[in-house]
Amino acid sequence: MGKPVNPPSGGEIENINLKDALEERYLAYALSTIMHRALPDARDGLKPVHRRILHAMRLLRLDPKSAPKKCARIVGDVMGQYHPHGDQSIYDALVRMAQDFAQRYPLAEGQGNFGNIDGDNAAAMRYTEARLTEVARLLLDGIDEDSVDFRETYDQANEEPVVLPAAFPNLLANGSQGIAVGMATSIPPHNAAELCDAALHLISHPATTSDQLIKFVPGPDLPTGGIIVDTPSSIAETYMTGRGSFRVRARWEKEDTGRGSWNIVVTEIPYSVPKSRLIEKIAELLQEKKLPLLADVRDESAEDIRVVLEPRSRTVDPIILMESLFKLTELESRIPMNVNVLAGGKVPKVLGLAECLREWLDHRREVLVRRSQFRLNAIDKRLEILGGLLIVYLDLDRVIKIIREEDEPKAELMRFFKLSEVQANAILDTRLRSLRKLEEMELKREQKSLQDEKATIEDLLGSDKVQWKTVAWEIKEVRKTFGPETALGKRRTTFAEAPDTSDIDFAEAMVEREPITVIVSDKGWIRAMKGHVADTSSVQFKGDDTLKTAFFAETTSKIIVVATNGRFFTLDASKLPGGRGFGDPIRLMVDLEEGEDFIAAFPFKAGTKLLVAGSDGRGFIIPADDVIANTRKGKQILNLDAPAKAVICTEASGDHVAIVGENRKLLVFPLTQMPEMTRGKGVRLQRYKDGGISDAKVFSLSDGLTWKDTSGRTWTVEKTDLIEWIGNRAEAGRLPPKGFPRSNKFE
Incomplete structure (x- = not known):
């Protein structure tokens, strides 16, 4: 091994602790993911990629009424100008915005194959086209009127909106899903008309809490319909805290197929469950024989969903069949709710229903104020120009003379008529045809209407009350567009209570x-x-x-x-x-x-009683319901002292007990003398000098005591003939009547 090489000294080298470097970089990554990728803005309910797509589509003039353009063109614009990330991720976001089974109120209208509820992918972006929907138009409404802030794009070549004006309650209406670093968000879609009603109530009663708004927003409204089976109290809790989940079930009905047979038809499945995966899972369980009540599953869907479930036999209870499917398959699924959003576009926070709507309303008011101010500035500019033009109309000949004869007509006009530079420019730009007499009347009319509009806007800017009244009016207009009577606004998800299945033994129900x-x-x-x-x-x-x-x-x-x-x-x-x-x-x-x-060994019969006894002659009565054991270890019922063993367990239906010992002594005594217990040693049933119990049975005295002899014939001793054997518990008894089997057994 050579010596470790030291880094070269001098130059631009800075020593940093690895821990500090990692912490700093990971924090930067985490913040970027939270702020610029995974969490939606509470005001417009959009993540940056969706906001950029909508903005780019607007600049491409893809309004709801114009012709759609290729998605490749849209994706290219978004990627090149605003979103320097993979084209596939942008296209995926665009596709999802156009899927009516993924979005409650689609923001893009797609032409071509945009995937389906089976989980199939969309066609490539070179084949598909898209344009904005009315909902997206509402989100962008007023973006040109300085209603929101813009910031520089990643390459400083362009500008993009920080947030959209959002005239539509998009955060809750379309919901959102996202996983950031250390936090996630999951918001199911809701009904826009209900959100508008709740927002209007919040405007007139600002102190309203989330649990009071539930009368307007009873729960999510999912694009794929379904039935929510949660209790109102748990739904209220979810909306108050912003965290929880909803149990959503498929919608089904029983369809008669004639001759007493029937099928179950599923018409709506839970949100975000691909239909093909759901059917595959059911078919898998069928093959593994885990669904004994079901014979077959067929997908007969065309435009609408139609999944046919065929029962094993016509005697199957449809509710038990469906409850077993809800337990084992995604026909029932939990939709999580975790409203973790960027409050004010800056701080990640979990918001309740009221806070979400409050964020939206405050944003709408700010947009209104900014648009009004923008309009006011435009009016002031126009009024200034109109003022100059009207002055000029009073002495047109003079104006023409100045323009024809002066070297610097602008300066002379400004001096002679006391005009501003803007006014002078406007006059010099005026066309000859505008010098008609009629035009002057037109200008006066325009000036009057602008002055009236200016007064109205100044009233609005000066009064909170008028501002909120205007916001409320705008929300009412949105509500009209997406009201419950419209095709898009009609509620799709309904509410119901799950049937009470506590008395159904599913282990038993699952067996034919x-x-x-x-x-x-x-x-x-x-x-x-x-x-x-x-x-x-x-x-x-x-x-x-x-x-x-x-x-x-x-x-x-x-x-x-x-x-x-x-x-x-x-x-x-x-x-x-x-x-x-x-x-x-x-x-x-x-x-x-x-x-x-x-x-x-015997079959369990609910409600019956059993007589148990050990070889030592002790025993008791126990209800059969108390002997059921749920584990392999069983249940200790009769406690015994060695060397005694349990020898008898027989059904106790009757009023007297007949007991015979190994000493061939028979005793009959009333059943009432025996205690009823759930476990223990019991009491002495018959006394023996030596040996123990041989057999016992419970019978009705009025019917007499019966037994089978060795040749299989049944003997009966009537009540009157049994007198000498009837005694009390724990007596010794006496030798049995003639014909009693040698085996000392009743059977």
Whole structure:
């Protein structure tokens, strides 16, 4: 390694700390991004690139009534004179200004392919043409009349406006999106007529707050329509702070296709969601079987949006189908609102609704004052000239003589008639044809009307009240142009409350309801066969495994499984393995401790009660709703002291309990003697010298006690014959009646 080379000494070398240099340069970059690129001006709602495009289009005379010009010409002018950045970024901004699905009130009118709501790009700028719209004309209205400041362009060769006069509430009407350094902005579009109403109210009641203005501006009005499903209180909060978001849903309707079948047709999608991406996502979810209620999605859009959603079957509830789609796809999306703008064109600030409108109104008043002053100066100049001309008309012959005979006619005219230089020049510039008698009358009439106009303007400049009255009149004119009865001004986004889905179990709703037969083997394998299979004798098992229990359920059912350690587990029937193979071990589906086994499996029935008991003869009644477990670990219900195990879990529908021990003693007692608990050890059900419980069931005494014997016949012992076995809980009981199975089981 050689020695480090020292920089040459002397010359124009300055040592700077890297940290200081980086801080300074990054700050300069950050400020430039915030001020000159990403954040809109609160007064005209435009970023510099849009302002420059509009200004250049105006200079190209692309008014709403003139013929459009090639976009390449517009982009070239903007780039060459005002905006020394990439042509593609300028063209992208111009394209967006012309898209009626991106801008609520487009500022440019495009001819040619300007992209579409599917997310396709516009044609190249050499193919497309554009001109200004009426909205853009309003933004530029009065720019020639010294209404706003101008500054030098980047190369000092030209001038550009610092802000536009903005006779249209563009900031909120068209919204804006931008990411700067350390801050961002996101403003959804609003309805211009509503903003005008709010502004007019603000003029007559200057102390009005944002939450009071909400009666005029209920929420955004998006170019693509849709439905806002937020609560009024959360919308109010967003407008007061300038920060928040809006939940926007697609607009849909149910369309009958005859014979009881139907489709759902989506006619409006949320703002800034490309339609093709939305449909792709739905199709993807369909393929992944995450939308079991949906059969197909088709895009039948032409000029208007028409997305057809076909349900799996006609029995599907359309609201549940749509709610599941809103949950999983961009048919519902959140539109953020963060009104971070340059207040007064200088300071980045988050503004509420009232502050935004106040910025616009103050700007409009300043524009009015400056335009009025400009007009006043023009009137004064003209009146001075008219005064000189009228003096001359009194002695025309003298004027002609001076002009014909004097070497310096201007000086002589000024001396003889006591004129100013401006007046003398005007006389010398007058054409001979203007010396008719009629012309004098015309000049007098012009002078009178200008003097009247001057008095009116002086009144306006001298009175705040008159100024605000004029601003209000201008806003009313804009409101007329974009009122709710006009095609462009009619509100597109509506408001609604989202349907209450708290009582819908989406996990269940997302499964198609079909009958199944659940089969559980002795070794704890489980499977679900399609349909209700009454005869399970032909069902095959693995090795020496045999059938433990089989029961009917539906794909939407929850299956309760009880283990010997007193834990209850919940399985979704829809997730059980199919009936073609041997199924899967339940152990793989839940977390069961080593050495424990399953004693029962049955479908969950809401509102029912269960009797649980351990081998030590203790147990209690529990509502079935309390045994549902949401995790793989299950729920500990019956607490046991080793070596006792849970042995019984049976439905408790009836008024008496029949219990039989391993000692073959039977006891019947009223169900009311058993406590109802949600977990615990329970109470003693039957007393034993040795051994424990064998079986228990709950039955109605009036129907008698039934059991099945070894040959499968059902025996019933009537109420009158049961007298000698009826006793109280925790008694020992006595040997059962004749015919009771040797297995000591009721089933």
